[in-house]
Amino acid sequence: MRRILLAATVLATAALTVPLAAHDDEPAPARGVPVAVSVTPDQLLEPYYEALRQQVVMPVAGANPALSPSTTLTRIAFGSCNHQNAPQHMWAQIAAQNPQLFLMIGDNVYGDNGWDADAGLESLRASYALQASHPEFTGFRAKVPMMATWDDHDFGLNDAGGNFPFRRWAEDLFETFWASSDAVKARPGVYDSTITGPEGKRVQVILLDTRYFRSNLKRAPWSKERPPLGGYVPEYSLDATVLGEAQWAWLEQELAKPADVRIVVSSTQIITTAHQFEGWTNFPVERNRLFEALKGREASGLVLLSGDRHAGGVYTTQYKGETLWELTSSSLNLSFGSDNDRSTAREPDPARVGKFFSEENYGLVDIDWKAKKLTLTLKNNTSGNLAEQVYNW
Incomplete structure (x- = not known):
């Protein structure tokens, strides 16, 4: 072998x-x-x-209840950056909030840790197997419907994109583990979408794939003093892509479907341009294309969700007269620190509302159908509120 x-x-x-x-x-x-x-x-x-x-044995995440298409969704939870070797205490905290749906939005395991460049991605397969062995995780999954997309560490390599040579096998592992839908399995990439609820209370969840098709990142020129906030610079080439043309066409079709609230998930941040780490800021033309697609959607409320950063916060921007809101939640169990004031000062950002929270966290989206009100909440590992944003659609 x-x-x-x-x-x-x-x-x-x-x-x-x-x-x-x-x-x-x-x-x-x-x-x-x-x-x-x-x-x-x-x-x-x-x-x-x-x-x-x-x-080989393909690991599976375990039994998961189906979300009934007729369900009126009022609470959705989400999170990112979950290390299979770290404590799994967050699942009990999230379960106590009684979400009707949980979204795993990337770095769901850290499969590139210990990878030795083998085409079989044995470290990724082992990371899934270990995650599936945690009763906290499987117990949560047995009760709460889940949807998933990936980020780099469960795609196979840090900061990797469409040039990752083993992406097809990584996709097989992902789709088997998360029991992806037939539609996802039938096409390259792991992007997915569902619409749930009766007319007047329809929630569309769109999970983007920002890895499988993404063009190479453009590195900042070498300097003796490395940039404090990442090593990439914007790529303005019109040939560069984040989603790839097939996924772009699919997204436009999805946004044309009738829905009352849309939740659009990107594993990396969308709104912010305040850092040089990974994000849509690396591809300004594509970022603008996404804003245009969202602006052209069939009328609906809109929520943007993201992860990746090992810190969380609320972001906002104006685009052609519309206020866009994004909640970043990261990480579930791989925090780089708990000094929120220091993290906030390290990354000043006019698009961020409030602090940048570096402690462990997860996110909630609450929908008040009567008031047509959306509440975005970031919670810590004892379910205390870190940030909250309320707005109407």
Whole structure:
């Protein structure tokens, strides 16, 4: 198995040039001269992965109740950045809030920790298996319907995008573990959407995939003094993408469907441009395209949710006369500290409302249908309120 795995890795990372027979009206290439062809690592590795599927146990998250399409949603919880090796205490806190739906929005496990560049992504598979062994998690999942998308650490590699050569196998692991819908399994990427509730109280949840198709990040020029807030700079190329054309077309179709409230989930932050870490700020043209798509949606209330940052906060911006609101929640159990004042001072941001909370947290979205009011709440690991934002749609 190890030899097969090594061979697959070499195939994926080798130059994709092979000798081919010429067309009838073209001279054949000289023997031994490589001819460039469009062969992707996904295609090269598919026979290996097909064999691997027959040999390994694919971890599963466990039983999960289906969300009835007729349910009138009034409370949705979400979170990100959950490490399989860390305590799983947050599940009890979230369950006590009685959410009707929970959204796992990225870095749901840290599968790239200990990865040795093998094409089989053994560390990712092991991380899922460990997460599935936690009774706190499986007990929560057995009671609360869940939907999921991924971020980099459960995609397979820190800050990775569409050039990650093993993304297809990472997708198989993700879709098997989270029991993805048939629609998700039928297409590349893990983006998904549902509409729940009766007419007049329909909630659409749109989970974007900001990894599978994303163009390469543009790194900041080297300097002796590294930037304190990340090492990337905006990529203004019109060819650069976050979602890929197929997902963009799908998103526009989803936004045209009738809904009363839409919850749009991105694993990375959307509104803020105050840092040089990962986020839509890396792709300004795409960020504007997203704002345009949201502006052109069929009339509805709107909530933006994001994670990734190991800190949380509330963000707002104006776009063509509409006020957009975003709640970032991160992380569930991998906090980088609890000094919220220090985190706030380190990252000044005119788009953020209030502090930047670096302690463990999760998010809630409450819907008051009678008042047409949305409440975004960020809670800590004892379910105390860190931040709250109320607005009408």
